[in-house]
Amino acid sequence: MRLCDLKRIVAEAQRAFSNATDPVTLENEKARFLGKTGKLTEFLKNLGKEPEPEVRKSEGARINVAKQQVKVALNMRRQELADDLMNQRLADDAVDVTLPGRCSGTGSLHPVMQTWERVEQIFHSIGFDIADGPEIETDWYNFTALNSPENHPARSMQDTFYLDAKDTQGRALLLRTHTSPMQVRYARMKKPPIKGIAPGRTYRVDNDSTHSPMFNQVEGLWIDKNISFADLKGVYTDFLKKFFERSDILVRFRPSYFPFTEPSAEIDMRFEHGRNAGRWLEISGSGQVHPNVLHNIGLDPHRYIGFAFGSGLERLTMLRYGVDDLRTFFENDLRFLRQFI
Template sequence: MNDADTLNELVTAAKASFGQSMTPADLENAKAQFLGKSGRITELMKGMAQLSVEEKKSRGAAINLAKQAIEAALNERRQALANAELEKQLKAEALDVSLPGRQRPQGGLHPVSLTLERIEAIFGSMGFDVAQGPEIETDWFNFTALNTPEDHPARSMHDTFYVEGGTEAAPNLLRTHTSPMQIRYAVQHVKKHRALIDAGGRMPEIRVIAPGRTYRVDSDATHSPMFHQCEGLWIGENVSFKDLKFVFTDFCRTFFESDDLVLRFRPSFFPFTEPSAEIDIQFPSGPLAGRWLEVAGSGQVHPNVVRNMGLDPEKYIGFAFGMGPDRLTMLRYGVNDLRLFFDGDIRFLSQFQS
């Protein structure tokens, strides 16, 4: 067998070995057998040392041609393996365009927001405006203007979040209720109609609710440092406690969709109303049937508060109430832990989406 046949067989053997390599690692091992430092091509090159110059030229050229053929076969197999791996990856990551797209789940309102919207809609149907005010409030609007004396427990650092700003005599705080909007709204209303009032005319009635966030140092299963409140106010020349009972009874029965709901106005005390009453409700059926549940505080607006509105308490009278939308939400939906509203658990919140 001459040298040409030997080199042809070597190229054929290399191609066969490369073809049987199923992974890049196998292919590199096969390459080493033919083109490595101890490979067959290298061994052939070493054997040329004993040849004449003319033989070296001819044999060297033949070996180089065989080496080039083997390298071409190696590169071809490398590309084939790379193409096969890419094809495998593409199949694994294939996108079936005939499938429907993945839609983002539709969001919705928080259950407390649903309650606030419901409250606003019901009182809006009774002619009440909706007022919004600052959550960082002054001592005057939060306490003093509402007939709350300086030694009242609510002013204690243990009950109220005081914040930077203001002065020692008039500090700023996170409002403890939305009642300051009684004064803010009424003062603006009176200012708007001052000329009519001074002329002895009849001022349009003040009829407003003020829903919003409030803050107190309190946290357990039924209390949160941040919670919601809705204040209501109706001031006019002939607004009585009877009107309070009618308005709030109608609201509760509409809110809970129960004409058989029973309300009880229980005597109590608040600095900004006189007389004052806690409002309890009793469901006619269901798991809470037969129990009295407190839902609001209320009463005739105190004369000192009316004066701080810029009105004459001998001429203008009215009522106010304050209720907790969080508690109403708990009662409406049967939630027994207030903290669930603030945990942000999608499993819980998704139950309230329509």
């Protein structure tokens, strides 16, 4: 094997690549020199028959240098052909490169997130703080601290999403079933007056046209020395009128039961006009904070009193936009979602 032979093959490959006028021809020429039966590959195969190690080493180095030179020429020609093709396409299509991209588009907030932000803005405008808490909650915060001890009947439809884990104090962990644990978490970080809302994701075993296994809820809390049901009614009624941007809403408080409030009430509303005219629609649960919850917060129930409410953000969104099935919010159908841009 002579050095001049390698130089001749490199020069031949460079000419062949340069003469290739399309990618297919170029790849065929590549196979002629670098393929399994290519000329340089044959050199390497024959090198194995050389008995002298030093000769194999030196000749192998020369062959590798030649292969590298051939690859450089190949890649250069590939780039030239790609550039020629791009220039041809630009000339044929007469593309105006100053125009905006055809596939560009802008995203938008999900309708439930629009409601989330709207709720925050309304309550913040009347002095409520915005609080946030963990979605993986302890059994104590989610149930026990809210006056629902173990085996309490009010747990029957909710204590299902337990995780195979415990916190550092050995308390069971679960996906929170409401944002009500923030009644305790938020209030423990503040001194009265305590006034805030806590929006967030929650999880329950529900799945139909008005319920979902995962849904968003906003919890409201106001604790001070002289907070009454009248304050609750005034705050929530004013919120509904601002949220729905109409003054013809009637509100009623229907007696109910929640373990963390006493007395408790469901909040219903009715429109005087429009699609839901004359219908009472359940919109929220509410009540005055239970003395046991105040005690767990670390407050004296003989000195402090307050109210709490919990509203589903999907329910508010459905009523605001006239959506009949909650599940459509989670199906990712762009035809549905584009209506809210």
